[in-house]
Amino acid sequence: MQWPTFLGIGVPKAGSSWLYEVLDSHPHIWVPEEREVHFFDRYYQERGLTWYRKLFPSGEKSKYKAIGEVTPQYIYCESEQIDALKSSVPSIEKFIIILRNPVDALYSGYWFSKRVDNFDLTFREFLEQRSYAVEHAHYARHLKRWLEYFDRDQFLVLTTEEDLSAAEQAREKVAKFLNVDPNLFPEEAGKSKENSRHLPRFQAAYAWAIDLNRRLKQSDIYWPARVAEALGVKHWFGKQEVDEEMDPRLREELEDRYADDIRKLQQMLGREFPEWDLNSPAAT
DSSP, rough: OOOOOOEEEOOOOOOHHHHHHHHHSTEEOOOOSSSOOOIIIHHHHHHHHHHHHTTSOOOOOOOOEEEEEGGGGGGGGGGHHHHHHHHHHOOOOOEEEEOOOOOHHHHHHHHHHHHOOOOOOHHHHHHHHOOOHHHHHHHHHHHHHHHHHGGGGEEEEEEEEEEEEETTHHHHHHHHHHHHGGGGTTTTTTTTOOOOEEEEESSSHHHHHHHHHHHHHHTTHHHHHHHHHHHHGGGGOOEEEOOOOOOOHHHHHHHHHHHHHHHHHHHHHHHHTTTOTTSSSSOO
């Protein structure tokens, strides 16, 4: 019986899909077919460890040297959820986290909501109506809980700005952290990154399909999503590029809001984030 040894724990809109694809490409790393399992933050009580165990390899001996899953919302786990993780699955000893300039991550989250929820309000209205999104971008507040249960050296910290644009170096970091051979990553792993801001042409239909998929997954029904991905259903809704930058004054307000949290984050992790140029927007 093999249990997971690592988790990708965040943050949303920072590159979790990129991380999953990189991990999935390595022959000695196992990740489940589902990209976001949400066991420890949603389904721990409801589905139990037996359900979670079935996601991972069953053989006593296998070729896999690292086994895990990527759910970026884990970063927001409460203390009791992290405690349950540590006590019930002690084999999990390593955590990968990708951080992104919080202002850019928040703006990316806004466009994601417009895309999947058919959200039709301004960015400022988004901030007013979805205060949880604003709170989630205070990374230090959430990471602090994890560091109360695990040591700093159990975390590999990457950033969207530095690592997603340098796939080979990022793969080296991941391989070293998980103790696998970096040369076994395919050459193209991590090099295809979609960084355009876009909306589906048929937004209402797309939002309906996304909502249906969410409901099915909540009922532990995953096969329709797999079929849809194989058929490329996502592309049936069309795609239109959007070129709308954040209001500079609002960006400045948000930079001021997160400045203290970023200072705490740097102290907490023992590193700085020079790639977060808070005076100029990063690509979404």
